[in-house]
Amino acid sequence: xxxxxxxxxxxxxxxxxxxxxxxxxxxxxxxxxxxxxxxxxxxxxxxxxxxxxxxxxxxxxxxxxxxxxxxxxxxxxxxxxxxxxxxxxxxxxxxxxxxxxxxxxxxxxxxxxxxxxxxxxxxxxxxxxxxxxxxxxxxxxxxxxxxxxxxxxxxxxxxxxxxxxxxxxxxxxxxxxxxxxxxxxxxxxxxxxxxxxxxxxxxxxxxxxxxx
Numbered sequence: 003x004x005x006x007x008x009x010x011x012x013x014x015x016x017x018x019x020x021x022x023x024x025x026x027x028x029x030x031x032x033x034x035x036x037x038x039x040x041x042x043x044x045x046x047x048x049x050x051x052x053x054x055x056x057x058x059x060x061x062x063x064x065x066x067x068x069x070x071x072x073x074x075x076x077x078x079x080x081x082x083x084x085x086x087x088x089x090x091x092x093x094x095x096x097x098x099x100x101x102x103x104x105x106x107x108x109x110x111x112x113x114x115x116x117x118x119x120x121x122x123x124x125x126x127x128x129x130x131x132x133x134x135x136x137x138x139x140x141x142x143x144x145x146x147x148x149x150x151x152x153x154x155x156x157x158x159x160x161x162x163x164x165x166x167x168x169x170x171x172x173x174x175x176x177x178x179x180x181x182x183x184x185x186x187x188x189x190x191x192x193x194x195x196x197x198x199x200x201x202x203x204x205x206x207x208x209x210x211x212x213x214x
Contacts, residue, residue: 003048003167005154008033012041013051013150020054043181044172048158057145066112068094068138071121073105074131080104086128092120103133162189177204 011031015022024042028035045051075083080098084105088096095108107125111117114137121132158167161182173184175194184190194201 003156003158003170003172005050005150005152005156006170007152008037009041009045009156010150010152012038013045016051016054020057040176040181044158044183045156047181047183048156050156066110067114067117068141069109069111069117070136070138071107071109071125071132072103072134073107073125074103074133075105075129077104079129083128083130087125087130090120090124092116092124105130158183160185160189162193175201177201180204 008031011033012027015027015030019026022030024035024038027033028038031038042051073083084096084098087093087105087107092109092111093107094110095106097106097108098104099106109117109120111120117135117137121135125132158172159165160167162184165185167183167185169185173187173190175182175190182193184193
């Protein structure tokens with residue numbers, strides 16, 4: 003499924019102000035609030051938008067050091083090791099490259115001593131070789147370089163068969179605040195038949211919450 007001009011305008015609005023309400027985005031983009039809600043649901047379902055969080059300026063506080071660490075890892079263990087390292091609270095970013103060394107980490111630590119301890123106890127003990135570790139003296143820019151255009155493919159999956167959705171206007175159903183997407187009428191109908199009682203219960207709860 004491809005992003006359209008409406009998706010791009012909604013994304014631009016949220017990139018400018020992640021705190022904006024659906025109504026504010028609708029006003030800025032000249033769309034209806036239900037349209038914004040529908041497209042936003044699709045963008046989140048496709049995992050293009052993972053979550054809304056504050057973008058912190060760590061230079062504003064005394065928060066230790068930030069280091070970029072280059073690791074050498076056996077090719078067969080790259081993906082497994084990257085996932086393990088991503089679970090460490092000190093690690094803010096994990097990047098797998100096509101080069102010889104394969105993994106680059108962005109690490110936050112309170113001190114050089116804490117960084118060295120992390121590299122020796124956590125990283126080295128997992129079989130990684132630390133090729134280089136450089137402490138950042140200043141951060142000029144630390145944002146995702148996003149400039150999306152209409153036509154970019156969004157990897158949306160069917161909520162029933164889990165297959166890819168190629169239709170730019172996918173079949174869907176809305177239950178409460180959730181929306182479910184399907185690749186075809188058959189998947190939509192089968193999903194409804196299989197989960198009818200649960201969906202009806204969810205609709206009832208949504209109706210009661212509106213009343214109260």
